Amino acid sequence: xxxxxxxxxxxxxxxxxxxxxxxxxxxxxxxxxxxxxxxxxxxxxxxxxxxxxxxxxxxxxxxxxxxxxxxxxxxxxxxxxxxxxxxxxxxxxxxxxxxxxxxxxxxxxxxxxxxxxxxxxxxxxxxxxxxxxxxxxxxxxxxxxxxxxxxxxxxxxxxxxxxxxxxxxxxxxxxxxxxxxxxxxxxxxxxxxxxxxxxxxxxxxxxxxxxxxxxxxxxxxxxxxxxxxxxxxxxxxxxxxxxxxxxxxxxxxxxxxxxxxxxxxxxxxxxxxxxxxxxxxxxxxxxxxxxxxxxxxxxxxxxxxxxxxxxxxxxxxxxxxxxxxxxxxxxxxxxxxxxxxxxxxxxxxxxxxxxxxxxxxxxxxxxxxxxxxxxxxxxxxxxxxxxxxxxxxxxxxxxxxxxxxxxxxxxxxxxxxxxxxxxxxxxxxxxxxxxxxxxxxxxxxxxxxxxxxxxxxxxxxxxxxxxxxxxxxxxxxxxxxxxxxxxxxxxxxxx
Numbered sequence: 001x002x003x004x005x006x007x008x009x010x011x012x013x014x015x016x017x018x019x020x021x022x023x024x025x026x027x028x029x030x031x032x033x034x035x036x037x038x039x040x041x042x043x044x045x046x047x048x049x050x051x052x053x054x055x056x057x058x059x060x061x062x063x064x065x066x067x068x069x070x071x072x073x074x075x076x077x078x079x080x081x082x083x084x085x086x087x088x089x090x091x092x093x094x095x096x097x098x099x100x101x102x103x104x105x106x107x108x109x110x111x112x113x114x115x116x117x118x119x120x121x122x123x124x125x126x127x128x129x130x131x132x133x134x135x136x137x138x139x140x141x142x143x144x145x146x147x148x149x150x151x152x153x154x155x156x157x158x159x160x161x162x163x164x165x166x167x168x169x170x171x172x173x174x175x176x177x178x179x180x181x182x183x184x185x186x187x188x189x190x191x192x193x194x195x196x197x198x199x200x201x202x203x204x205x206x207x208x209x210x211x212x213x214x215x216x217x218x219x220x221x222x223x224x225x226x227x228x229x230x231x232x233x234x235x236x237x238x239x240x241x242x243x244x245x246x247x248x249x250x251x252x253x254x255x256x257x258x259x260x261x262x263x264x265x266x267x268x269x270x271x272x273x274x275x276x277x278x279x280x281x282x283x284x285x286x287x288x289x290x291x292x293x294x295x296x297x298x299x300x301x302x303x304x305x306x307x308x309x310x311x312x313x314x315x316x317x318x319x320x321x322x323x324x325x326x327x328x329x330x331x332x333x334x335x336x337x338x339x340x341x342x343x344x345x346x347x348x349x350x351x352x353x354x355x356x357x358x359x360x361x362x363x364x365x366x367x368x369x370x371x372x373x374x375x376x377x378x379x380x381x382x383x384x385x386x387x388x389x390x391x392x393x394x395x396x397x398x399x400x401x402x403x404x405x406x407x408x409x410x411x412x413x414x415x416x417x418x419x420x421x422x423x424x425x426x427x428x429x430x431x432x433x434x435x436x437x438x439x440x441x442x443x444x445x446x447x448x449x450x451x452x453x454x455x456x457x458x459x460x461x462x463x464x465x466x467x468x469x470x471x472x473x474x475x476x477x478x479x480x481x482x483x484x485x486x487x488x489x490x491x492x493x494x495x
Contacts, residue, residue: 024281026062027058038085089203104130115131148183198218225274229256250274295318296454339459339482345464359393388411
């Protein structure tokens with residue numbers, strides 16, 4: 001039994017909230033004044049304070065909505081810290097190893113005793129010492145376990161070795177039996193060491209598809225799923241079945257779960273549980289973070305208006321930062337605008353079908369992008385601070401094969417969720433007479449792409465094709481109204 005109230009108890013209550021129509025319930029915030037006072041000493045902003053207090057007041061479910069750059073994982077880490085200070089044990093999960101590592105790094109930075117379960121090869125090298133495997137292996141008692149296993153191996157070898165003298169009756173069986181006993185004792189001793197490590201940890205960190213045998217019958221007062229919108233609905237339940245209360249953190253306006261099966265998509269599995277619950281219990285269950293610490297306020301402006309009801313605020317530390325602020329960078333050679341849309345209409349830069357597959361590419365756009373990358377490098381921007389995003393894998397391959405620096409990161413949109421760079425260049429690829437934009441019509445994917453840049457965002461695409469889509473029509477109108485629109489014909493040379 002995974003939970004003391006399994007069946008008709010706690011899991012049944014979760015079922016009522018997560019699947020049926022029972023609203024989540026909350027304690028009065030005034031009961032958390034001591035936590036409010038402690039948070040006032042932290043570097044968190046008021047919307048982060050509010051989200052943490054709201055989550056801690058939940059009797060069963062709360063949701064933290066964290067738009068790009070708003071410090072969602074930092075907020076979640078401080079929430080977990082407050083729960084631990086209150087004597088709670090926490091199961092902290094994310095759908096991906098990267099997501100778990102990001103959360104673990106924050107928890108360690110706050111001084112929490114957190115253990116990461118899962119295969120060590122999938123954990124960042126800098127966090128290896130916090131994995132269960134490392135901690136168990138480093139325990140002095142493991143010396144005894146290793147010695148027991150070595151002796152068991154020697155006995156097994158001796159039992160199988162032929163000798164000239166006939167062994168005493170039953171001697172070989174005795175050796176084999178002793179070898180088996182030593183192995184069993186070593187396994188039991190190691191399990192005791194593992195259980196001691198897990199029992200002493202305040203926080204267990206794992207992917208949502210962790211091995212349940214590692215945790216045994218352990219339950220937790222609080223379960224947290226970060227990047228919850230990237231998990232399919234079944235991925236939530238290994239956490240739900242072990243916890244008294246559940247906190248979901250993520251952004252349903254960014255990438256949804258990856259679902260390869262068309263049938264599964266038709267069955268609704270491309271929508272995460274968090275997105276579904278936000279739609280049902282938004283004002284009751286959800287608190288949104290509003291201050292972002294990544295983007296120049298002009299880069300933030302369009303995503304904020306289109307996806308977040310114009311609710312985002314740029315922190316003063318980033319609101320007006322620019323390339324000119326960077327040391328040894330010749331900003332005057334690049335242009336001062338934080339956002340630039342370059343329209344290729346009329347240039348006949350038509351998209352092409354990748355001869356090796358169904359993907360698409362646009363060589364002319366790619367070559368223009370690479371010219372801008374070279375200009376940034378020559379102006380003194382380190383290649384590690386430049387990202388090139390293209391929605392199609394064929395365009396990504398074309399760009400990678402021709403980029404002058406291997407340290408410039410070039411990838412699809414999906415590879416950049418949760419990431420940020422000083423400068424981001426986006427090639428939209430699509431250019432055709434039918435006005436087809438393909439999966440560019442997934443606006444959440446474009447939200448991710450357009451919110452990775454800190455100081456400068458450069459986008460190139462065919463406005464005649466893109467403008468037939470409502471989202472891109474608004475984007476083009478926005479850039480025109482802000483003075484961030486240029487035709488490719490204004491660049492010389494442009495091919």
